[in-house]
Structure formats: C-alpha cells, structure tokens
Amino acid sequence: MNKRMLQKTGTFLLLKSIRMATLLIAICFISFLLIKNSPIDPIRAYIGADMLKVGPEQREKIAAYWGLDEPLMVQFFNWGSSLLAGDLGTSMIFRRPVSEIIQERFMNSLILMITAWVISGVLGFVLGVVAAMKKGTWIDRIIKWYCFTLASTPTFWMGLLTLIVFAVWLGWFPVGLGVPAGVLAQDVTLAERIHHLILPALTLSILGVANVALHTRQKLIDVLASDYVLFARAKGEKGFPLFWKHGLRNVALPAITLQFAAFSELFGGAVLAEQVFSYPGLGQATVEAGLRGDVPLLLGLVIFSTLFVFVGNLLADIVTYLVDPRTREGKSL
Amino acid sequence: MPILEVEDLSISFKQYTSKWQQETLTVISGLDVVLEEGEILAVVGASGSGKSLLAHAILGILPGNAIQSGTIKYKGETLTSARQEELRGSEISLIPQSVNYLDPLMRVGKQVRASAKSGDPVTLQRDVFEQLHLQEGVENLYPFQLSGGMARRTLLSTAMVSGAKVIIADEPTPGLDPVVIKEALKNFRAFADQGCAVMLITHDIESALTIADKIAVFYAGTTMEIAPVENFKGKGEALRHPYSKALWNALPQNGFTPIPGSQPQSNALPPGCLFAPRCPIATPACGEARPEMRELRDGKVRCIHED
Numbered sequence: 001m002n003k004r005m006l007q008k009t010g011t012f013l014l015l016k017s018i019r020m021a022t023l024l025i026a027i028c029f030i031s032f033l034l035i036k037n038s039p040i041d042p043i044r045a046y047i048g049a050d051m052l053k054v055g056p057e058q059r060e061k062i063a064a065y066w067g068l069d070e071p072l073m074v075q076f077f078n079w080g081s082s083l084l085a086g087d088l089g090t091s092m093i094f095r096r097p098v099s100e101i102i103q104e105r106f107m108n109s110l111i112l113m114i115t116a117w118v119i120s121g122v123l124g125f126v127l128g129v130v131a132a133m134k135k136g137t138w139i140d141r142i143i144k145w146y147c148f149t150l151a152s153t154p155t156f157w158m159g160l161l162t163l164i165v166f167a168v169w170l171g172w173f174p175v176g177l178g179v180p181a182g183v184l185a186q187d188v189t190l191a192e193r194i195h196h197l198i199l200p201a202l203t204l205s206i207l208g209v210a211n212v213a214l215h216t217r218q219k220l221i222d223v224l225a226s227d228y229v230l231f232a233r234a235k236g237e238k239g240f241p242l243f244w245k246h247g248l249r250n251v252a253l254p255a256i257t258l259q260f261a262a263f264s265e266l267f268g269g270a271v272l273a274e275q276v277f278s279y280p281g282l283g284q285a286t287v288e289a290g291l292r293g294d295v296p297l298l299l300g301l302v303i304f305s306t307l308f309v310f311v312g313n314l315l316a317d318i319v320t321y322l323v324d325p326r327t328r329e330g331k332s333l
Numbered sequence: 334m335p336i337l338e339v340e341d342l343s344i345s346f347k348q349y350t351s352k353w354q355q356e357t358l359t360v361i362s363g364l365d366v367v368l369e370e371g372e373i374l375a376v377v378g379a380s381g382s383g384k385s386l387l388a389h390a391i392l393g394i395l396p397g398n399a400i401q402s403g404t405i406k407y408k409g410e411t412l413t414s415a416r417q418e419e420l421r422g423s424e425i426s427l428i429p430q431s432v433n434y435l436d437p438l439m440r441v442g443k444q445v446r447a448s449a450k451s452g453d454p455v456t457l458q459r460d461v462f463e464q465l466h467l468q469e470g471v472e473n474l475y476p477f478q479l480s481g482g483m484a485r486r487t488l489l490s491t492a493m494v495s496g497a498k499v500i501i502a503d504e505p506t507p508g509l510d511p512v513v514i515k516e517a518l519k520n521f522r523a524f525a526d527q528g529c530a531v532m533l534i535t536h537d538i539e540s541a542l543t544i545a546d547k548i549a550v551f552y553a554g555t556t557m558e559i560a561p562v563e564n565f566k567g568k569g570e571a572l573r574h575p576y577s578k579a580l581w582n583a584l585p586q587n588g589f590t591p592i593p594g595s596q597p598q599s600n601a602l603p604p605g606c607l608f609a610p611r612c613p614i615a616t617p618a619c620g621e622a623r624p625e626m627r628e629l630r631d632g633k634v635r636c637i638h639e640d
C-alpha cells in the first residue's frame with residue numbers, strides 16, 4: 001500500500017514536471033516572439049532621451065553588443081542557453097542582473113500577496129458561510145451584493161479609492177512607495193514597512209474576497225441541501241455542530257483549492273495595485289519593463305510569474321490530493 | 334398499543350410554473366397509517382410515488398417549501414416540530430435509501446458511531462457490523478469505497494445502534510443480495526419483537542410480504558387499503574380494494590396480470606376516487622368524491638363499493 005502510494009506520488013510529480021517544462025518552453029518562445037515583434041525598440045529604450053545624440057554607427061555597435069543584429073532564432077537560442085545556465089541576463093533599465101531584481105522585488109511582493117491571500121481567503125470563506133447559512137435574508141443579500149460589486153470593480157479603481165479615503169482624506173497611511181522616501185534602506189523599520197504595506201494589501205484583500213465568498217456560499221448551499229445533511233438532521237444533529245461535522249470539511253476543500261488556483265489573479269491584482277501605490281514589487285517592475293522595453297527583465301518576469309502560477313496550481317492539486325479521501329485512497333491522479 | 338399514528342396527512346409543494354404563477358402540487362393527500370408496538374408495517378407502492386415524503390414528514394425534515402397538514406402522534410402525543418427534533422435519532426430512526434445519505438468525507442464507522450445515544454459507541458458499532466456481516470476493515474472506509482450492499486448495511490447499522498423505538502426504513506432492500514435481504518429483514522423482525530416497531534417503505538411487495546404484519550397499499554399519494562399480511566393469498570379474494578387485488582395479481586407468481594393505465598401525476602389527479610380511471614368496477618358515483626377510509630373486515634379500505 002505504502003509502496004504503491006510512493007509510486008503514485010512519484011508518477012504524479014514526474015508528470016507535473018514534464019507539464020511544467022513544456023509549458024515554460026512554450027511561454028518563453030511565445031513571449032520572446034511577441035516582444036521581438038512589438039514596436040518597442042530596445043536600443044531606444046536603452047538609450048532613452050539621449051537618442052538624438054546617438055549616431056547610426058553607435059546604434060549598430062550597441063545592437064551588436066546586445067546581440068540584436070543576429071537572426072531571431074539565434075537570439076532566442078542564445079538567450080535560452082544562458083537561461084539554462086541560470087543566467088537571466090542583465091536588466092537594461094536597472095543595469096543589474098535580472099535574477100537579483102526579481103529576487104528583491106519578489107520579497108516585497110510576496111509579503112503583499114501572502115497578506116492579501118490569507119486575509120481574502122479567510123474573510124471570503126467566512127462571508128460565504130454566513131451568506132449560505134442565512135440564505136435569502138438581508139445578510140445574504142448584502143454579502144452577495146458586495147461580492148458582485150467587487151467582482152466587477154477594477155483593481156486600480158479600488159486602489160485609488162482606498163488611497164483617497166485612507167491616505168488623502170484620513171491621512172492614516174502613506175500615499176505610496178514601499179518605504180518612507182528619503183530614508184536610508186538600513187534605517188527603515190519593520191513598522192514603517194508594515195505601514196506602507198497596509199493599503200495595497202487591503203486593496204488586494206477586499207477584491208480577492210468576492211471569488212471565494214461566492215463559491216463557498218454556493219457550495220455550502222448545495223451541501224446543506226444534500227442528502228447527507230438531511231440524514232444528519234434525521235439523526236438529530238442540528239445547528240452549528242452539524243455544520244462543523246458535515247459542512248465545514250465538504251466546503252473547505254473546494255475553497256482551499258480555489259484559493260490556491262487563484263494565484264494568477266492574485267499576481268494580476270498585485271501588478272495593478274503596486275502600480276497605483278508605487279509599491280516596489282514584481283508587478284511594478286513588470287509594468288516598467290514592459291513600458292520601457294527592457295526585454296531581459298520582461299522575459300525573466302514572464303518566466304517567474306509562470307512558475308509562480310504553476311506552483312499555485314500544483315499546491316491546489318496536492319492539497320486536494322491529501323485532504324480528499326476520494327483521491328487519496330481511491331482513483332489515481 | 335399504537336406507537337405511531339398518522340392521520341389525514343397531506344403534503345404539498347408550492348411551485349413556480351412561470352416567473353409569476355404559482356401552483357400547488359399535492360403529493361400526499363389524506364394519508365392514514367397506524368403503527369402498533371411490536372409490529373412491522375409495510376407501506377407498499379410504486380417507485381416515485383412520494384412514499385419517502387411520508388418518512389420525512391414523520392421526522393419533521395421536509396424541505397422548507399413543503400406545506401404539511403394533518404396530525405402525527407407518537408405514543409398518543411401529537412408531534413410538534415420541536416418534539417420531532419427531540420425524538421429524531423433517539424426515539425425514531427430513519428434508514429435512508431442510498432449511499433448519498435452518508436457524508437462523503439467521513440469514515441463510515443465514525444458516522445455509525447455518531448448515531449449511538451447510549452452505551453459505548455465503538456462496541457455497539459462493531460457488534461452491529463458483525464451481525465450484518467460487514468468485515469472489520471469496513472469501518473475505516475469512506476462511503477465511495479462501499480459496494481451498494483455494504484452501503485445499505487451501513488445505513489441499517491446507523492438505525493440499529495441508535496436504540497430507537499421506531500425505525501422507518503426507506504427502500505432498504507434493492508441492490509442487496511438475497512442472503513443479506515434475509516438478514517436485514519430478520520433484524521427488523523427481531524427489532525419489532527423487542528416491542529419496538531418498524532415502518533418499511535418499499536416498492537418490493539414480495540420482500541414486504543415475507544416479514545410485515547400489515548401492509549398499507551399506497552397509491553397516488555394516499556393509502557388505499559390497510560390489510561393484515563394473511564389477506565395476500567390465493568387470487569386476493571380477502572383483499573378489500575380493487576388496486577390491492579390488481580397489485581397482487583400483477584406479481585409473476587400470481588398470473589402476471591398487468592394493470593391497464595398508469596398512476597395519475599400529482600398535478601393531474603382525478604376528482605373522485607384516485608383509482609377510478611383504472612378501476613374495473615368503477616361506477617359514475619366513484620368519480621364524484623374521494624372515498625373516505627373506512628373499517629372493513631379487520632382492515633381499512635378507501636372504496637365505496639367493497640363490502
């Protein structure tokens with residue numbers, strides 16, 4: 001039994017890795033092509049405002065330096081092979097290795113995303129449960145209305161709204177950035193970092209709630225109408241203990257899966273929220289790299305975000321696999 | 334002494350036929366049954382005729398949009414929904430139809446133990462599993478791992494460990510192999526002989542006849558006849574209602590005579606006797622009003638012509 005489990009887990013991981021490898025190759029190739037065919041001129045992006053002062057010969061030299069004069073496929077393979085060697089290249093706008101920038105930015109984003117992920121997950125689940133238990137009452141209607149409104153609210157708009165209310169009107173939080181302006185990096189305190197984190201995290205959390213809440217609500221309504229809950233009632237169970245015993249597990253499982261699978265939305269939301277709050281995370285770096293034609297950084301970010309979303313989905317699969325006895329002890333993955 | 338009495342029970346549902354129009358659908362009307370201590374009563378009727386609702390009404394677990402009228406008495410005391418809440422699971426126990434009634438994410442042994450109200454749950458559960466030939470490992474399985482027969486026996490065990498006085502079994506036999514059916518029925522018999530009572534809701538008239546003391550014949554949402562089991566013999570001469578006779582004679586060993594027509598849908602019930610459209614001895618008077626249930630030869634019948 002145990003050996004079989006190990007074997008099954010092994011096959012599972014192998015299949016997932018193959019899937020990830022093919023996915024990554026495809027993503028790399030497509031984004032490389034897209035960027036190459038976009039109207040962005042990397043040389044102009046590199047030089048910036050000094051463009052007028054640079055003559056054609058100099059431009060050619062720069063192109064040769066970056067390997068931009070070679071055929072497209074050669075460029076792709078050059079980039080691909082250094083990628084395999086662990087070298088993501090050098091960012092044109094930051095003039096530093098891409099891997100370093102991603103690492104640094106990711107730490108900032110990670111704190112933001114984890115905070116938002118946990119808060120939106122817990123809050124969404126609770127709201128969904130309350131709405132389902134009170135289905136049809138005014139509480140349910142308010143929660144539903146709130147969720148539908150949120151689901152159709154753009155992140156940047158919500159970000160601006162929180163900025164206006166909490167930073168401008170109330171003045172409780174800073175208007176932007178990850179740390180106070182004009183303070184040396186080593187002098188920034190944890191409290192200051194948290195202070196800067198709250199508004200973007202709040203924006204992301206508020207928006208992330210809708211999905212989980214609506215899903216949990218629907219799922220719990222189904223569970224409460226199920227035959228096994230009816231039978232539990234026939235056996236004299238009722239109220240909160242009934243929900244705890246039969247509702248929670250059956251509802252928590254899809255909610256957790258959903259929350260892990262929502263990594264992509266989380267990332268997408270972070271891009272916009274960071275932009276609004278000038279928060280120095282991955283999202284902001286992505287926007288800058290895109291706008292200013294920083295090809296190596298942009299490609300690096302694409303790969304990284306693909307990995308990130310993939311890991312989210314993988315975690316969702318693993319959690320389902322471990323928690324749900326129907327997959328754990330029954331059919332293989 | 335009657336332990337459970339159902340008098341003039343009607344159950345209907347409000348349904349939206351379109352966005353604005355509501356229709357009331359009467360699924361059970363004027364149903365009467367009495368369950369005596371030490372007795373097994375089988376409520377027999379075609380599948381899909383709303384028999385399960387009778388069980389749900391007795392336990393007070395009808396869906397929210399159901400409208401119920403009539404009285405249900407337990408040991409002579411009229412049941413309110415608060416009283417039903419106290420009794421269900423402890424005094425009155427339900428054996429549901431299918432594996433869907435088990436929590437898919439909980440081991441079945443644990444689910445059975447949760448029904449035990451007194452004594453050591455684990456011992457109780459293991460004893461009952463042994464009686465029903467469920468192997469030791471079964472208690473650690475999840476519902477999806479059970480075969481149909483195992484699932485039914487598990488459901489049966491939930492009632493057996495509960496120590497209830499009344500068991501209401503909703504279609505307990507289909508899918509079971511004959512040996513297990515016998516075992517299950519034997520358990521019901523033993524249970525009834527202890528002074529408790531069993532209401533068997535089933536479409537399987539043959540199994541019902543092997544253990545029940547009384548048969549209530551259910552048709553189009555109501556009871557047509559209540560007869561002692563001994564009346565089901567020969568050509569059904571001792572039976573009181575034309576439908577019971579027809580049902581008896583439709584059994585393979587009794588000539589396999591089919592009953593022409595089909596049961597009326599609950600939204601298109603005939604105005605008079607519910608069986609009139611298919612009754613061989615119907616007269617115009619039958620179509621005028623619903624016949625009342627009346628006593629006849631040690632049983633009850635809902636027909637104006639039988640005597």
Ligand code: SF4
Nearest residue numbers: 606609612619636637
């Ligand atoms: S009342 Fe009339 S129609 Fe109904 S069963 Fe009796 S004889 Fe037949």
